[in-house]
Amino acid sequence: MDDYEKRMRKLEKKLSRREKRIKGVEDLKISEGVFDKDTLFTLYWFVNKGIFEVLYGIVSTGKEANVYWAKDEKGREYAVKIYRAATSDFKKTMQIYIHGDPRFKHVKRTMRALIVAWAEKEYKNLRRAYEAGVRVPKPIAVRKNVLVMEFIGKDGVPAPIMRESPPEDPEKIFNILLDYVKKLYKFANLVHGDLSEYNVLLWDENPVLIDMAQSVVLNHPLSQEFLMRDLKNLLKYFRNLGVDVPTLEEAFKYVTGG
Ligand SMILES: Nc1ncnc2c1ncn2[C@@H]1O[C@H](COP(=O)(O)OP(=O)(O)OP(=O)(O)O)[C@@H](O)[C@H]1O
Ligand SMILES: [Mg+2]
Incomplete structure (x- = not known):
C-alpha cells in the first residue's frame, strides 16, 4: 500500500464515522461520486468546525x-464555492494570475496546488474588498478548494x-459600481479583472x-490592462441601457486619480 492509498483508507474510515451525522451529504448522494474524496473530507472539516451544518442543492x-x-445550525445561509480539478486552459489562466501576484509567487505548479491557491486568492480578495467597503459576499472561511461566503439571496x-x-x-447602479471599482483600486489595491454584468448580483x-x-x-503586471477592460465592459453595458456614461479616459481618471 503506498502513501496515497494509506491516506485514503484513513480518510474513508473517518468519513464513515462521520457520515451519519450529516444529513445533507446523503441528500446530495455524495457517496455516489459528486465530490472527490479530498473535497468530501474538506466539507466534513467545515461541518465539524460548525461553519455550516447542511449542504443543500446546487x-x-x-x-x-x-x-x-x-445552512448552519441557526439557519443562516451560505454560498459554498467548490473549485474542481481543472482543464489545462484553466491551469494556464491560473498561472498568469497567480504567478504575477507577489502574494502567491511561491505556489507550486501542480494542478492541486494551483486550485488551492486559487480558492485562497478569491477568499483574500473578497476580504480586502469587504474591508474596503465594497459590497461583496462576506467571506467566511476557506480551506483547500472550498470557499464559504455569505449567501446573497434568500x-x-x-x-x-x-x-x-x-x-x-x-444610473444609480452605474454610479455605485464605478465607486466600487474606485474603492477597490484605492483602498483594497485590487482590480476585479472580470467585471461585467455576469459577475454583478442585484439584491x-x-x-x-x-x-x-x-x-x-x-x-501585477497586467493590472492596468484589466482595469481598462473592466471599465470598458461597465461603460458598454450601461451605455446600452441609456445611461450618459463618461468616456473610458474619464472613468479611468476617476478611478485611479485623487
Ligand atoms: N455568494 C453568493 N450568493 C448567492 N449566489 C452566488 C454567490 N456566489 C456565486 N453565486 C451564484 O453562482 C454563480 C457562479 O458564481 P461565480 O461567478 O463566483 O463562479 P464562476 O466560477 O465564475 O462560475 P461561472 O463560470 O458560471 O462564471 C453566480 O452567477 C451566482 O448565481
Ligand atoms: Mg462568474
Missing part, C-alpha cells in the same frame, strides 16, 4: 467551480445576476460584486 454549475447553498434562491435582470435605475436594487478569484493586486 446554485450554479460553472466551468471551474460549482456553488452550493448551505431561502436558497440566489439574487439574480444583472445580466438576467437589468436594474430599474441603471434589493443594490449591486453586489462576485467572482473575485482572478482579481489582481495593483503591482
